Amino acid sequence: MMVSHGTRKIYLKWCRWIGTFLAMSAICIPGLWIVLSSFRPNVEILAKPAVWIPQDLNFDHYAAIFSSDPGQGAVPVWSYFQNSLIIATTSTLIALLIGMAGGYAFARYSFKGKDTMFLGFMLSRTVPGIALSLPLFMVYARLGIIDTDFGMILIYVALNLPFTIWLIDGFFRQVPQELNQAAQIDGCTPWQAFWLVEFPLAKSGIASAGIFAFLTSWNEFALASQLTRSTASKTLPVGLLDFTSEFTINWGGMCALAVIMIVPALLLTFIVQKHLVAGLTFGGVKG
Amino acid sequence: MATVTLEKVVKRYGPIDVVHGIDLEIGHGEFVVLVGPSGCGKSTTLRMIAGLEEISGGAVKIGENIVNDLPPRDRNVSMVFQNYALYPHMTVAENLGFSLKIAKRSKDDIEKRVAEAAAILGLGDLMERLPGQLSGGQRQRVAMGRAIVRHPDVFLFDEPLSNLDAKLRTQMRTEIKKLHQKVKTTVIYVTHDQIEAMTLADRIVIMRGGHIVQVGTPMDIFHNPANLFVAQFIGSPPMNLAEGIVGSNGKLTLANGDVLTLAPDMAARVPEGTAVTLGVRAEDLAIDGHGRIGSHISTIKAAVNLTEPLGNESLVFFEYGGSEWVTRMFNPRDIAPGETITLHVNMESIHLFDKTTEKRL
Ligand SMILES: Nc1ncnc2c1ncn2[C@@H]1O[C@H](COP(=O)(O)OP(=O)(O)OP(=O)(O)O)[C@@H](O)[C@H]1O
Numbered sequence: 047m048m049v050s051h052g053t054r055k056i057y058l059k060w061c062r063w064i065g066t067f068l069a070m071s072a073i074c075i076p077g078l079w080i081v082l083s084s085f086r087p088n089v090e091i092l093a094k095p096a097v098w099i100p101q102d103l104n105f106d107h108y109a110a111i112f113s114s115d116p117g118q119g120a121v122p123v124w125s126y127f128q129n130s131l132i133i134a135t136t137s138t139l140i141a142l143l144i145g146m147a148g149g150y151a152f153a154r155y156s157f158k159g160k161d162t163m164f165l166g167f168m169l170s171r172t173v174p175g176i177a178l179s180l181p182l183f184m185v186y187a188r189l190g191i192i193d194t195d196f197g198m199i200l201i202y203v204a205l206n207l208p209f210t211i212w213l214i215d216g217f218f219r220q221v222p223q224e225l226n227q228a229a230q231i232d233g234c235t236p237w238q239a240f241w242l243v244e245f246p247l248a249k250s251g252i253a254s255a256g257i258f259a260f261l262t263s264w265n266e267f268a269l270a271s272q273l274t275r276s277t278a279s280k281t282l283p284v285g286l287l288d289f290t291s292e293f294t295i296n297w298g299g300m301c302a303l304a305v306i307m308i309v310p311a312l313l314l315t316f317i318v319q320k321h322l323v324a325g326l327t328f329g330g331v332k333g
Numbered sequence: 334m335a336t337v338t339l340e341k342v343v344k345r346y347g348p349i350d351v352v353h354g355i356d357l358e359i360g361h362g363e364f365v366v367l368v369g370p371s372g373c374g375k376s377t378t379l380r381m382i383a384g385l386e387e388i389s390g391g392a393v394k395i396g397e398n399i400v401n402d403l404p405p406r407d408r409n410v411s412m413v414f415q416n417y418a419l420y421p422h423m424t425v426a427e428n429l430g431f432s433l434k435i436a437k438r439s440k441d442d443i444e445k446r447v448a449e450a451a452a453i454l455g456l457g458d459l460m461e462r463l464p465g466q467l468s469g470g471q472r473q474r475v476a477m478g479r480a481i482v483r484h485p486d487v488f489l490f491d492e493p494l495s496n497l498d499a500k501l502r503t504q505m506r507t508e509i510k511k512l513h514q515k516v517k518t519t520v521i522y523v524t525h526d527q528i529e530a531m532t533l534a535d536r537i538v539i540m541r542g543g544h545i546v547q548v549g550t551p552m553d554i555f556h557n558p559a560n561l562f563v564a565q566f567i568g569s570p571p572m573n574l575a576e577g578i579v580g581s582n583g584k585l586t587l588a589n590g591d592v593l594t595l596a597p598d599m600a601a602r603v604p605e606g607t608a609v610t611l612g613v614r615a616e617d618l619a620i621d622g623h624g625r626i627g628s629h630i631s632t633i634k635a636a637v638n639l640t641e642p643l644g645n646e647s648l649v650f651f652e653y654g655g656s657e658w659v660t661r662m663f664n665p666r667d668i669a670p671g672e673t674i675t676l677h678v679n680m681e682s683i684h685l686f687d688k689t690t691e692k693r694l
């Protein structure tokens with residue numbers, strides 16, 4: 047019994063490693079494959095049977111998409127990037143501001159229709175975005191905000207807000223109400239009590255809500271592909287379509303643009319990951 | 334330091350009154366304990382004084398000023414919460430100095446007063462820790478430190494010891510009492526623990542169902558409970574009770590048929606034929622051969638259920654008049670369950686309550 051106990055432990059340890067490895071592979075390999083493909087010539091990408099070991103790595107696709115000749119596969123990367131950045135950042139900031147106000151109100155106050163409103167928020171998440179694209183298109187066309195940053199920011203704020211409020215509500219709920227009261231007794235105005243005591247305690251959670259909102263806007267494709275058409279507002283995910291033409295798909299260029307799109311999202315996630323982890327494993331705010 | 338006055342204070346949640354127009358005057362530097370069963374409105378009353386709860390009717394005065402419409406920050410009160418409510422993202426020093434920082438005091442001033450509070454409460458080595466790195470007792474002390482740095486007019490405590498284990502609770506109780514003797518600030522202290530109330534209070538305020546039932550010094554309340562509720566609530570072990578009727582010549586006939594002889598002044602006070610509840614504290618009963626009490630004595634017999642030895646005395650539980658009674662036995666001997674004992678009742682310190690109104694007679 048004693049001996050088998052030891053071997054069983056080792057066996058279980060290996061199982062865990064293999065399990066983790068398989069799971070991570072499933073998550074990472076497609077991404078890695080994209081990165082790898084962006085550095086490989088199209089012949090190698092499309093080779094059949096697949097060439098597993100890269101023979102020739104170069105920056106040709108990147109050079110091509112940044113070149114000035116559309117015939118070479120150039121795309122207005124910089125415009126797309128700028129649009130994506132402006133739209134995602136602005137809509138995230140607005141969603142966070144409104145989300146904080148809303149989340150705080152839901153967490154701290156009781157008011158008429160609160161539950162109904164909350165349910166409404168959640169139900170709004172059940173409607174697939176694509177189903178909204180036609181009505182939205184018509185409304186936006188009437189308002190003349192098709193193909194504008196403003197239009198995209200508006201739709202992304204609306205898209206993100208329910209989830210942002212829901213998340214932030216949860217984080218404020220974890221901050222004991224007594225802390226606000228203690229602060230008020232210590233001389234704070236309600237405004238000071240919020241910014242000096244409650245906000246610092248919820249800010250990890252708010253940061254993680256921000257990441258979710260940013261990534262949703264940054265990666266959103268379905269609505270953007272309907273509501274944008276030119277460099278005025280086209281975002282990176284929509285830009286990926288530039289590589290498809292009637293008869294061919296420029297896989298290499300597409301992968302290169304995809305990498306350009308993934309890198310900022312990864313960077314941002316790394317920068318705030320400390321907060322993200324703290325936010326997601328919240329629960330330690332006890333006086 | 335300040336007086337606190339409540340005048341017909343009402344708290345209403347929607348259509349429901351939870352505090353029914355209470356009146357109370359608290360003097361300079363007095364230590365007043367609000368005590369009562371769960372849900373009787375103690376916290377609500379305290380929070381109305383703090384400004385954390387709106388006052389639905391009547392007036393709350395601190396000193397000469399009506400504070401009904403002042404926000405908490407303008408009332409100059411400090412509060413210690415049941416779960417301490419320390420700011421988790423600030424060190425102990427920052428927690429202590431927070432109110433002074435908000436009041437825009439100079440750095441030197443803040444440091445001086447934080448150090449002073451830390452010295453009073455023995456927080457010296459903990460100043461750089463976060464609340465999460467402190468034990469329950471230490472947090473409690475920091476919460477009290479945070480309350481005293483501001484030199485408030487009134488301290489408010491809402492069950493500050495109920496999250497501590499029994500031993501620490503006793504110890505902190507002593508510290509709170511010492512603290513009050515040192516700073517002499519008016520204290521309003523909420524608890525549902527009658528022992529805390531007895532040991533700490535200058536005056537006890539007993540509440541029930543949103544009313545004040547009795548106000549008095551601990552001794553006064555212990556010896557002269559206004560009604561059956563107070564009598565049962567204060568004192569440990571709880572008062573022994575039996576039903577009976579006052580007959581002629583000062584005889585009290587109990588429901589089980591026993592007849593006790595009332596002390597002359599009580600016999601004169603209570604009219605013949607009154608249906609009463611008899612209340613006898615454990616201290617006012619003596620097992621035959623184990624101590625003598627008073628000069629007016631009635632004797633009863635009962636069968637023992639159980640004894641609880643406490644060392645120099647035992648608690649003896651026995652069946653009497655349909656309920657379980659208890660007495661203290663000094664110089665205890667072994668008593669087997671089921672053994673019949675003879676007990677002497679000190680008729681001078683028994684209590685009689687009107688059976689219907691429950692008022693003390
Ligand atoms: N927000 C509220 N809405 C409605 N009723 C409330 C609210 N807060 C408190 N109450 C009611 O007011 C009454 C008094 O509550 P309070 O908290 O003052 O009791 P307490 O004496 O402090 O009791 P405990 O010893 O349990 O703390 C209770 O019956 C409670 O149910």
Ligand SMILES: [Mg+2]
Nearest residue numbers: 375376377491
């Ligand atoms: Mg309470």
